[in-house]
Amino acid sequence: MEKDKVVNIQPLMNSQVENQFTQQIQEDFTQKNPDHSALLHSLETVEVLDVLSDYYTAHEKQKHPKKETAPSNKNNGEHKEIKQAIRYIKKNIHRSITLEEVANYVYLSPFYLSKLFKNELNINFINYVNEQKMLYAKEQLEKSDWAVHTIAKNLGFSRASYFCKVFKKQFDMTPKEYRDSLK
Known part of the structure; x- marks a missing residue:
């Protein structure tokens, strides 16, 4: 694979992570797992994927800076602190x-x-x-x-x-x- 080539695996990862996350939550429920270890493992996986997604997005913006002619969408969370806060909230939702x-x-x-x-x-x-x-x-x-x-x-x-x-x-x-x- 070329060094500069980046493949967008985000849609694939999202569905796989969603399925894995759901499966692990179900395991916790059926096994009445009091420490929710499967759930916590899934949350850590989601956090890693969020970081990878941020990296991919930043890399694409660097690669094609002139393609962004539309005004930035406020729902994208342009500030890194907002992204960090959202990750923290997801991780601590319980x-x-x-x-x-x-x-x-x-x-x-x-x-x-x-x-x-x-x-x-x-x-x-x-x-x-x-x-x-x-x-x-x-x-x-x-x-x-x-x-x-x-x-x-x-x-x-x-x-x-x-x-x-x-x-x-x-x-x-x-x-x-x-x-x-x-x-």
Whole structure:
């Protein structure tokens, strides 16, 4: 293979990782694995793939700088701190996450990180975190038989009632109603 030639394996990797990730989550659920080692291994794999994807994207931008004539899309997360914050949130989705904690992780003030989130992603920090948690919760409701309060606890919610409120706000139905709609 030529030194400068880069092959875009991102779509292939995404589907393979998604399948592997889902399979490992299922293993954790069926084996009632308390330390979720398969899940944590999958999250580490996803993090590595995110880094590779960032490298590929940066390499392509360097290779073809004149092709970018359209204004940059704010949903792409142009700031590296936003990408780091998103990775951190994904990696720690299973617990309560604060703006201050993530700001410290990416070496920004909470105010500035909050402003970046709003400008780059058109959503405030806490709503983004809750949106990601609800997408994960929806997946767990589809693929597991865990009780709603267990899923809430696994996502860092101290009260199942608040989890249900956030879920209903996101999807216009309670977690139980969602699970029942799948039958």
